[in-house]
Amino acid sequence: MLAGTVLWLAEVGYHVSIIGRDAEKMSRLTEQVSARLSAVLVDYRDDLCLKEAMRRSIAIHGDFDLIVAWIHSDAADALPCVLSALRRGTDVFHVLGSRANSSGVRNRLTITEDVCYHQVQLGYQVVKGQRRWLTYEEIAGGVVEAIQEKKPLYLVGNETR
Numbered sequence: 570m571l572a573g574t575v576l577w578l579a580e581v582g583y584h585v586s587i588i589g590r591d592a593e594k595m596s597r598l599t600e601q602v603s604a605r606l607s608a609v610l611v612d613y614r615d616d617l618c619l620k621e622a623m624r625r626s627i628a629i630h631g632d633f634d635l636i637v638a639w640i641h642s643d644a645a646d647a648l649p650c651v652l653s654a655l656r657r658g659t660d661v662f663h664v665l666g667s668r669a670n671s672s673g674v675r676n677r678l679t680i681t682e683d684v685c686y687h688q689v690q691l692g693y694q695v696v697k698g699q700r701r702w703l704t705y706e707e708i709a710g711g712v713v714e715a716i717q718e719k720k721p722l723y724l725v726g727n728e729t730r
């Protein structure tokens with residue numbers, strides 16, 4: 570869903586470390602810009618493995634400048650685990666589904682002053698009075714705009730409910 574965001578980040582000069590589990594699917598993405606994209610093959614529900622993967626990535630590529638987090642609700646500890654590995658001033662863009670209560674999500678997280686936390690909520694597109702899901706291109710493009718605008722809460726699409 571966020572492949573377009575990954576490719577944009579690579580294009581503007583970032584080295585992007587991408588978390589996922591499926592090596593084949595991952596290599597279809599990383600081979601597009603192999604010098605700038607790294608696969609981090611780990612299940613983010615496993616805190617110890619995630620911590621170790623973050624540590625290894627930092628050892629190779631240096632501290633993270635920016636995080637884009639799209640994390641399923643079965644991994645409540647994954648984002649706190651990522652946040653604990655970041656240096657002061659890192660921008661974090663937390664992507665939320667349409668049904669998420671953004672302020673509830675924010676309140677449940679312990680956000681230290683060390684990170685600049687932003688939320689990106691996925692909404693719907695309303696075209697000629699009809700509501701439809703966002704396409705993956707719209708989602709990836711919306712996340713790019715959220716990264717550029719750096720608002721506390723950025724809505725992708727026209728409305729959330």
Ligand SMILES: NC(=O)c1ccc[n+]([C@@H]2O[C@H](COP(=O)([O-])OP(=O)(O)OC[C@H]3O[C@@H](n4cnc5c(N)ncnc54)[C@H](OP(=O)(O)O)[C@@H]3O)[C@@H](O)[C@H]2O)c1
Binds near residue numbers: 571594641667703708
């Ligand atoms: N509001 C809207 O307009 C809108 C529009 C489209 C979609 N959506 C919602 O977005 C959802 C689609 O998102 P999706 O998350 O299913 O698809 P996705 O973003 O294509 O996939 C999630 C990514 O996270 C990785 N991942 C998932 N679980 C992981 C884990 N435990 N550890 C490490 N990596 C993991 C997956 O890689 P691996 O498989 O390699 O692990 C995959 O790359 C749909 O269910 C839909 O509800 C909303």
